Amino acid sequence: MRCPYCTNSASKVVDSRATEDNTTIRRRRECLDCGKRYTTYERIDNLPIMVIKRDGSRERFDRNKLLNGLLKSCEKRPISREQLEGIVNSVEQKVKNRMENEVHSTVIGELVMDFLRNLDEIAYVRFASVYREFKDIQTFRKELDKLLNN
Template identity: 55%
Template sequence: MKCPYCGFAQDRVVDSRESKEADSIRRRRECERCNKRFTTYERIDEIPYMVVKKDGRREKFERQKVLSGLLHACEKRPISASKMESLVDEAETFVIDSPERERTTTELGELLMNKLKALDTVAYIRFASVYRDFKDVREFKEELEQLLSGKEQGKKNKSAS
């Protein structure tokens, strides 16, 4: 907390107490440089983190929705629950780190697909088929061909080394 008098960033809390409405905490602070006292109020951050859907609607970010999608994609695959939890944590951090407190579902989907692609290609394809909403078998086949050609390039590069 910056001192409002001298701008110094170090202070100490002299007194803390709950407000009368119990919705915030009042703190008396003392600047460690100029020794002047000032009051701050802390309250719970009530603005939710949001995701912007493809059609422009905004929804509250829900960890459980992300986890549910990953559970479906990773069903019967050798991916541990802790790894899926880690992916959800990364997605949540991605939203929280946004300066606007929101991210598009496109950005979130791409992040998760990239992580899944490195983890398990079957889970990646399952997730991509729902996320990208393939209109027909041709689109699905194109995605598979890109995935396979990328793997073949990786094998060629490794054998050339």
């Protein structure tokens, strides 16, 4: 870290504390050469997670896109927005815990369906019908049979 006043690299930390949201550490530093004080912030560098779509294209993981899909699946169901945001948070955390820069959309879809299956069967079937691209009623029926047998 270089002093913004004299560009000297030697400094000492005078004060260090976490911000209110605990995502950043604020440090007051004093330059050992000119004696002036300045503030630095330390935070984790989050690299974007890329989602590999079915057609092979890649796009950034988008929490809002996932939440919007869940909102459509859960429309007129007794599921709160907080529950849906909890699913999004859990899915995002599981994807980040994989410690990979890229993840296939199928992994995300399966995670979402696992959460929805336990939360609301109707929302699960709605999401699955779009995600799995049911082509006909027979495919839809097979998914319902699997759900009923479990």
